Amino acid sequence: xxxxxxxxxxxxxxxxxxxxxxxxxxxxxxxxxxxxxxxxxxxxxxxxxxxxxxxxxxxxxxxxxxxxxxxxxxxxxxxxxxxxxxxxxxxxxxxxxxxxxxxxxxxxxxxxxxxxxxxxxxxxxxxxxxxxxxxxxxxxxxxxxxxxxxxxxxxxxxxxxxxxxxxxxxxxxxxxxxxxxxxxxxxxxxxxxxxxxxxxxxxxxxxxxxxxxxxxxxxxxxxxxxxxxxxxxxxxxxxxxxxxxxxxxxxxxxxxxxxxxxxxxxxxxxxxxxxxxxxxxxxxxxxxxxxxxxxxxxxxxxxxxxxxxxxx
Numbered sequence: 001x002x003x004x005x006x007x008x009x010x011x012x013x014x015x016x017x018x019x020x021x022x023x024x025x026x027x028x029x030x031x032x033x034x035x036x037x038x039x040x041x042x043x044x045x046x047x048x049x050x051x052x053x054x055x056x057x058x059x060x061x062x063x064x065x066x067x068x069x070x071x072x073x074x075x076x077x078x079x080x081x082x083x084x085x086x087x088x089x090x091x092x093x094x095x096x097x098x099x100x101x102x103x104x105x106x107x108x109x110x111x112x113x114x115x116x117x118x119x120x121x122x123x124x125x126x127x128x129x130x131x132x133x134x135x136x137x138x139x140x141x142x143x144x145x146x147x148x149x150x151x152x153x154x155x156x157x158x159x160x161x162x163x164x165x166x167x168x169x170x171x172x173x174x175x176x177x178x179x180x181x182x183x184x185x186x187x188x189x190x191x192x193x194x195x196x197x198x199x200x201x202x203x204x205x206x207x208x209x210x211x212x213x214x215x216x217x218x219x220x221x222x223x224x225x226x227x228x229x230x231x232x233x234x235x236x237x238x239x240x241x242x243x244x245x246x247x248x249x250x251x252x253x254x255x256x257x258x259x260x261x262x263x264x265x266x267x268x269x270x271x272x273x274x275x276x277x278x279x280x281x282x283x284x285x286x287x288x289x290x291x292x293x294x295x296x297x298x299x300x301x302x303x304x305x306x307x308x309x310x311x312x
Contacts, residue, residue: 001026001059005184008059009223011175012038014147018047018071022166022175023054023223024063026127031063052076052138054177054223055160056085058127065129075135078155080162082135085128087193092125103192106307107281108258116274138164154213158203159186167214174218179210180234181222185241189282190289200290204242211235246296249287253297256308259284 001007011022025031039045048071053061061077068075075082096118104114138144140155149170156163156179166175178186188203216232228234245266252265263271263280266287271280288309291297300308 002028005224007224009221011221012043015049016147018049019043020050020052020146021048021067022052023060023177024051024067026059026062027066027129028062028127032066035063035067047071048073050074050076050136052164052166053081054165054175054179055163056081056088057160057178058124060177060223061085061131062127063129065131068132075132076138077135078139078153078162078164079137081160081164082131082137084161086131089125089128089131091122094122096121097192099195100192102305103195104281105305106195106259106301107285108260108306109277109281113274113277117278120274154210156203156206156210158188158199158201158206163206165210165214167218172215172218174214174220174231176210176220176222176231178223179206180220180231180238182220182225182228182234184225185238187279187283188286189279190285191282195285196289197286198289198293200242200286201293204239207235207239245287246291249291250296250311253309253311256300256310258306258308259288262288262309 008023008025010025012019013022025034048067050073051064051067053064053075055061056077061081064075067073100117100121101114104117109117138153140153142153143150145151149168152167152169154165154167156165156177159178163177163179165177165179167173188199190197190199211232214231216230218231219227219229220231220234221227248265249262252262259281262284266284267280271277288297288299292299292309295312297309297311300310302308
């Protein structure tokens with residue numbers, strides 16, 4: 001992928017005379033070429049029987065429409081991921097709405113940053129092949145068979161609304177998507193479409209749910225980085241990391257500060273460029289909304305529409 005996180009792991013699972021595919025990559029010419037080479041080479045010219053997508057982000061769902069149309073096979077997703085993806089793709093090439101400008105103004109963005117955002121708004125769909133017009137809904141706890149083995153859907157939240165992971169007890173495999181990744185933490189963000197959202201609550205709760213549902217002896221196959229053992233230890237480390245961040249934030253908020261003023265408390269890198277600024281802002285707001293919902297942080301809005309946060 002043409003980003004700092006430069007790859008996504010996709011999985012082909014033997015399914016009768018063909019392959020079930022989990023996640024698909026961005027829609028780019030390079031990805032399409034890679035897929036054609038895979039289909040004719042390592043996948044032995046066998047058909048794709050179904051496409052399972054963990055969640056709606058372009059690196060996961062980008063080629064789903066391309067594959068399902070090519071093989072006339074179904075797309076399997078959770079309902080919230082499919083519908084949210086359709087909504088965001090519909091924003092492609094739209095003008096930035098006033099609600100979004102208000103959201104980033106409240107976070108403390110300056111005029112140049114707002115103008116750059118206006119220019120780039122509506123790019124979500126540029127890496128997504130048109131989705132199929134129907135899908136097969138999957139849900140928490142659902143069991144189904146791929147080839148000779150049974151798999152169970154384990155749903156997470158926070159990084160995306162209804163993120164599907166896939167657990168196979170027979171093979172002791174856990175396809176974790178972006179829910180559990182080694183070495184890095186998934187982005188947990190609030191977006192202008194729901195400025196008062198509390199995705200951090202869902203994220204922490206669903207990490208505990210995965211730990212309580214999936215045994216520790218599985219081989220974890222994440223969407224990024226490498227496969228690993230030690231699922232429970234990794235989840236505990238993620239939970240500890242977030243609680244450490246909450247402490248850093250509260251320490252920084254001994255006096256009122258804007259969202260953009262607390263980046264140093266959460267991030268080790270300098271936040272440069274609109275894309276990184278967007279992600280950093282969303283993640284900071286997610287942390288602040290969580291603490292505000294707990295009654296540990298207060299928010300006041302000044303006459304310019306900028307939010308100021310302070311610990312209680």
